[in-house]
Amino acid sequence: MDLQGKRRDTALSEGAPAPATIAQSNDRVIETSIPSRLDNLRWSGFHTRVVLALGITWVLDGLEVTLAGALSGALKESPTLQFSNFDVGIANSAYLAGAVLGAIGFGWLTDRIGRKKLFFITLALYLAATAATALSWSVASYAFFRFLTGAGIGGEYTAINSTIQELVPAHYRGWTDLVINGSFWLGAALGAVAAIVLLDPAWFAPDHGWRLAYLTGAVLGLIVFVMRMWIPESPRWLMIHGRPDEAHAIVDEIEKSVPERLQAQPVAQKVRIRMRDHTPLSEVAHTLFHTYRQRSLVGLVLMAAQAFFYNAIFFTFALVLTDFFGIPSNHVGWYILPFAAGNFLGPLLLGRLFDTIGRRKMITFTYGVSGVLLALSGYLFSIGALSAQTQTIAWMVIFFFASPAASAAYLTVSETFPLEVRALAIALFYAIGTGIGGVIGPALFGVLIDTGSRNSVFAGYLLGAALMIVAAAVAWRYCIAAERKSLESVAKPLAFLE
Numbered sequence: 001m002d003l004q005g006k007r008r009d010t011a012l013s014e015g016a017p018a019p020a021t022i023a024q025s026n027d028r029v030i031e032t033s034i035p036s037r038l039d040n041l042r043w044s045g046f047h048t049r050v051v052l053a054l055g056i057t058w059v060l061d062g063l064e065v066t067l068a069g070a071l072s073g074a075l076k077e078s079p080t081l082q083f084s085n086f087d088v089g090i091a092n093s094a095y096l097a098g099a100v101l102g103a104i105g106f107g108w109l110t111d112r113i114g115r116k117k118l119f120f121i122t123l124a125l126y127l128a129a130t131a132a133t134a135l136s137w138s139v140a141s142y143a144f145f146r147f148l149t150g151a152g153i154g155g156e157y158t159a160i161n162s163t164i165q166e167l168v169p170a171h172y173r174g175w176t177d178l179v180i181n182g183s184f185w186l187g188a189a190l191g192a193v194a195a196i197v198l199l200d201p202a203w204f205a206p207d208h209g210w211r212l213a214y215l216t217g218a219v220l221g222l223i224v225f226v227m228r229m230w231i232p233e234s235p236r237w238l239m240i241h242g243r244p245d246e247a248h249a250i251v252d253e254i255e256k257s258v259p260e261r262l263q264a265q266p267v268a269q270k271v272r273i274r275m276r277d278h279t280p281l282s283e284v285a286h287t288l289f290h291t292y293r294q295r296s297l298v299g300l301v302l303m304a305a306q307a308f309f310y311n312a313i314f315f316t317f318a319l320v321l322t323d324f325f326g327i328p329s330n331h332v333g334w335y336i337l338p339f340a341a342g343n344f345l346g347p348l349l350l351g352r353l354f355d356t357i358g359r360r361k362m363i364t365f366t367y368g369v370s371g372v373l374l375a376l377s378g379y380l381f382s383i384g385a386l387s388a389q390t391q392t393i394a395w396m397v398i399f400f401f402a403s404p405a406a407s408a409a410y411l412t413v414s415e416t417f418p419l420e421v422r423a424l425a426i427a428l429f430y431a432i433g434t435g436i437g438g439v440i441g442p443a444l445f446g447v448l449i450d451t452g453s454r455n456s457v458f459a460g461y462l463l464g465a466a467l468m469i470v471a472a473a474v475a476w477r478y479c480i481a482a483e484r485k486s487l488e489s490v491a492k493p494l495a496f497l498e
Helices: 034-039 045-070 072-077 085-113 115-133 139-167 170-182 184-198 209-230 235-240 244-256 281-291 293-314 317-325 329-356 359-382 388-415 419-438 440-450 454-478
Strands: 029-032 271-274
Touching: 029 244, 034 235, 034 244, 045 139, 045 170, 045 184, 045 209, 085 115, 085 139, 085 419, 085 440, 115 139, 115 209, 139 170, 139 235, 139 388, 139 419, 170 184, 170 329, 170 388, 184 209, 184 329, 235 244, 235 419, 281 293, 281 419, 293 359, 293 388, 293 419, 293 440, 293 454, 317 329, 317 388, 317 440, 317 454, 329 359, 329 388, 359 388, 359 454, 388 419, 419 440, 440 454
Parallel strands: none
Antiparallel strands: 029 271
16 A cells, blocks of 8 residues: 555544544654544444444354254254264363364454454354354264364454444443443344244244244354444554555544543554554564564463353253253253343443443452352252252352453553554464363363263362452452453553554
C-alpha cells in the first residue's frame, strides 16, 4: 500500500471530532486517536448488534456441544454406530483436538488477514462439518466430522474474542465478554430441548433422531451468515495494517449510532504507530514467551484448568446420568436445562463485578469456589448421597461460578497481550490449555465411568477441583488489573512509538 503524499485526514467524515485527525510521514508512521475514540463511547445500538451477532455464534456452539453430550445415549443405542462409552469419549476428544488445531491455524490467519474474513471461513467449515456429522456411517466417520466441526469452532474462538476486545468500550469490556461467552448456554438449553424431542422414540427411530439434531444445528447456523454482516472489521486491526482510511470511516459510523457522546470525557488521546503488513512469528514468540512470559503463565494455567473442568464433566454429563442414576437417554435433556440456566446466569449476574471489584479478585473467587464445590459434590456422589435431581442441582450451583471463571480465562488472554498477537495468543493458550485439560478429560472420564465405580469418578472430580484451586492461587498472585483500562494501556501495540 503506497501511503506517500496522501493525507489521511481527508478520509474523515464531515463533522468528525478534531482528535480523529491523522498525521503521517513517508515511513508509514501515523498518529491516530482511534483507540481513545472507541473507548470513550457510550453503549449504543452498534454495540448491541455486536453482542447479538457474536453471541449467536456461541449459542450455536452451545447447541453443538450439548447435542454431543445429550446424544451420547442415543449413539450407544444406534443400530448403525453402536458406540461404547469409550467411543463417546474418543469422539468428543476428536472434537476438542480439532478445536485445538483450528484455533492455532485460524488464530494465525486472524492476526494476518483480519477478524472479519475469518468469521466467514470458520463458519462455513462449521456448517459443512456439522451437516456431514448427521450422515456418519461409522465411529471413525463420526469422529472425523466432529474433528472438522471442532476446527471451525476453534477458529471462531480466536476471531470473536479478539473482536469483542477491540470494539467494546473499556468500561463495558469485562461484562460484555463474559455475557457473550456465557450465551453458549442459551444454545445448550436449545440443544437440551431439541434432544428431548428428537430422541423421543414415539417421534423418531433411534438412528434418525440424533441425525436430525445435527442437521438442525447446521440449518440454524445459516442465520449467522446474515448477522455477521452487521460487524465491521476491527478499526484497531486496520490502523496497524496500513488501512487507516477504512479504520476512521468505521469509527465515524459507530459514533453516529451513539445518541449521546461523553462530552465530559477528556479530549481523545492520540497514539503514534508504525504500520505493518504482518507480524513475524519470531516476534510473536518473543512477545509471548519473553516480554510477557508471566502473563503467558497465567493464561495457560487458567485455560488448562477450566478446559479440564468443563469438558471432562460436561461431555460425560449424559453418561453419569444414564449409567449411575438410570436416567433414560431421551430424558437427559430435562437435566441439562437447569444446568444450562446456572451457566448462563453466572456471567450475567456476576459479570459486572469483573469491571467493578476487578479481574484479580473475581477470577480468584470464581475459580476457587468452583473447585471447592466440585470436590464436595464429588464426595457426596461417591457415597451415593445424591439423586439425579440433587446431582443436577449441585452441578447447577457449581457452574454458576465456573461459567464466569471459564469466560474470564478468555477475557484475560485476549486483553493482556498486544493487538498484533492477540488472536494468536488466544488460539495458542486455548489450544495448549484444551490439549492438556480438554482433550484428555473426556476420554479419561469415559474410562472412569466404564469402570462402574463411583470412587473412580470421584478421583476424576478431585483432579478437576485441584486444577481450579491451583488456578485460583495463580490468579491471586499474578493476574493483571485490566478493568476499565484501554487495551493499549494494558499492553502497548508492538507497533507503538513513543
